[in-house]
Amino acid sequence: MQFLISLAILAPMMGNDFNVDKVATTSPKRADKVVLSDKDWQKRLTKEQYLILRNKGTEPAFCGVNLNQKGDGIYYCSGCKLALFETNHKFNSGTGWPSFFQPIGNDVIWFQTDREYGMIRTEVLCARCDGHLGHVFDDGPKPTGLRFCINGKVLNFVKKK
Numbered sequence: 042m043q044f045l046i047s048l049a050i051l052a053p054m055m056g057n058d059f060n061v062d063k064v065a066t067t068s069p070k071r072a073d074k075v076v077l078s079d080k081d082w083q084k085r086l087t088k089e090q091y092l093i094l095r096n097k098g099t100e101p102a103f104c105g106v107n108l109n110q111k112g113d114g115i116y117y118c119s120g121c122k123l124a125l126f127e128t129n130h131k132f133n134s135g136t137g138w139p140s141f142f143q144p145i146g147n148d149v150i151w152f153q154t155d156r157e158y159g160m161i162r163t164e165v166l167c168a169r170c171d172g173h174l175g176h177v178f179d180d181g182p183k184p185t186g187l188r189f190c191i192n193g194k195v196l197n198f199v200k201k202k
């Protein structure tokens with residue numbers, strides 16, 4: 042919780058439409074919620090996507106998927122096709138994972154405290170399918186100071202025409 046509280050203090054200084062205070066910390070109720078059986082998820086996703094989205098896996102750093110995109114575009118969830126991130130909010134973090142300083146909106150993701158591996162981190166999940174996307178850290182660039190560290194294999198990039 043410590044981390045979420047420090048994010049809340051940063052929020053009023055952000056000066057853009059993203060407000061970390063408005064991000065849900067439980068699975069959001071949505072009319073378009075995607076709920077599938079484990080079997081159906083396995084059919085819909087590749088093996089790697091399934092491991093990340095449904096089993097909170099992490100792709101290897103620098104696997105290259107969606108890391109160095111050219112041109113403006115939108116990144117959609119591979120699980121449910123919800124628009125999550127856009128090129129304008131992307132930056133090169135040097136970590137080897139696609140990194141964004143904010144999502145497309147307050148309501149496309151939600152946060153959950155992750156205590157795996159003896160660390161306390163904030164997990165980022167898709168608001169529509171509850172798929173695991175990655176984590177958020179507070180060492181990102183302006184204007185938000187946040188770094189959304191996201192698995193590239195669970196994002197589908199579509200270039201703007």
Ligand SMILES: [Zn+2]
Pocket residue numbers: 118119120121122123167168169170171172
């Ligand atoms: Zn999704």
